[in-house]
Amino acid sequence: xxxxxxxxxxxxxxxxxxxxxxxxxxxxxxxxxxxxxxxxxxxxxxxxxxxxxxxxxxxxxxxxxxxxxxxxxxxxxxxxxxxxxxxxxxxxxxxxxxxxxxxxxxxxxxxxxxxxxxxxxxxxxxxxxxxxxxxxxxxxxxxxxxxxxxxxxxxxxxxxxxxxxxxxxxxxxxxxxxxxxxxxxxxxxxxxxxxxxxxxxxxxxxxxxxxxxxxxxxxxxxxxxxxxxxxxxxxxxxxxxxxxxxxxxxxxxxxxxxxxxxxxxxxxxxxxxxxxxxxxxxxxxxxxxxxxxxxxxxxxx
Numbered sequence: 061x062x063x064x065x066x067x068x069x070x071x072x073x074x075x076x077x078x079x080x081x082x083x084x085x086x087x088x089x090x091x092x093x094x095x096x097x098x099x100x101x102x103x104x105x106x107x108x109x110x111x112x113x114x115x116x117x118x119x120x121x122x123x124x125x126x127x128x129x130x131x132x133x134x135x136x137x138x139x140x141x142x143x144x145x146x147x148x149x150x151x152x153x154x155x156x157x158x159x160x161x162x163x164x165x166x167x168x169x170x171x172x173x174x175x176x177x178x179x180x181x182x183x184x185x186x187x188x189x190x191x192x193x194x195x196x197x198x199x200x201x202x203x204x205x206x207x208x209x210x211x212x213x214x215x216x217x218x219x220x221x222x223x224x225x226x227x228x229x230x231x232x233x234x235x236x237x238x239x240x241x242x243x244x245x246x247x248x249x250x251x252x253x254x255x256x257x258x259x260x261x262x263x264x265x266x267x268x269x270x271x272x273x274x275x276x277x278x279x280x281x282x283x284x285x286x287x288x289x290x291x292x293x294x295x296x297x298x299x300x301x302x303x304x305x306x307x308x309x310x311x312x313x314x315x316x317x318x319x320x321x322x323x324x325x326x327x328x329x330x331x332x333x334x335x336x337x338x339x340x341x342x343x344x345x346x347x348x349x350x351x352x353x354x355x356x357x358x359x360x361x
């Protein structure tokens with residue numbers, strides 16, 4: 061299938077018949093503007109398909125490696141490893157070229173465009189066309205995750221007023237996503253230095269997620285800052301830019317695995333977050349003056 065419009069009503073069928081997914085639950089199927097599903101998805105490719113609704117996706121387990129071409133905040137090309145609790149968003153009418161590798165359990169939320177347009181009208185002084193949302197992937201956002209969890213819980217309960225409550229939750233999701241476009245997603249722009257506790261929080265997160273850090277935006281969100289302020293404050297506190305710090309920690313992890321395991325270089329590459337073995341080897345050699353394989357032989361002798 062290529063270049064076709066997928067409606068909300070057709071999405072569940074599309075996931076199972078075209079996108080190589082195994083459906084576990086279809087929730088809120090009778091709701092008019094919001095519904096959700098739980099599924100497991102394995103390797104697949106999408107070539108130019110687009111949707112007429114807003115798709116929010118939460119990784120519940122496993123992992124996906126995504127390569128996308130679409131209208132994304134970081135540009136038209138994007139690749140990331142979607143880890144548990146990471147979230148993604150695809151906006152309507154944006155053709156997506158996507159390759160998925162691996163298997164993950166996902167929650168998908170489908171929100172009618174009327175909800176986003178109502179929120180955009182309030183934010184854009186009456187003209188929703190002045191505020192267009194852009195997609196993103198691999199973002200760790202506690203607010204969005206909490207809202208996704210609440211929608212799924214409400215759909216499972218089947219309680220009176222569930223559809224109304226789901227609409228209200230979907231409005232909050234729309235508000236968070238559209239505020240990203242306005243640069244006003246409740247992050248604090250500040251010039252004060254990071255506290256020791258904030259630095260510790262970031263470093264603890266990085267140690268646990270060296271394989272895929274989620275990017276600068278995810279790190280900044282951990283301490284409720286914008287990316288620009290976070291980058292400056294982190295360097296002022298540690299003496300290194302966040303990217304430099306991540307590279308250093310990845311290289312230390314490479315050394316640890318080289319010395320204490322028999323893992324292949326290619327496995328060490330991906331376990332430490334490098335994009336490919338050549339990149340890992342080049343970076344390691346540049347920093348330590350010796351290729352990783354030779355370093356392993358040297359320390360073990």
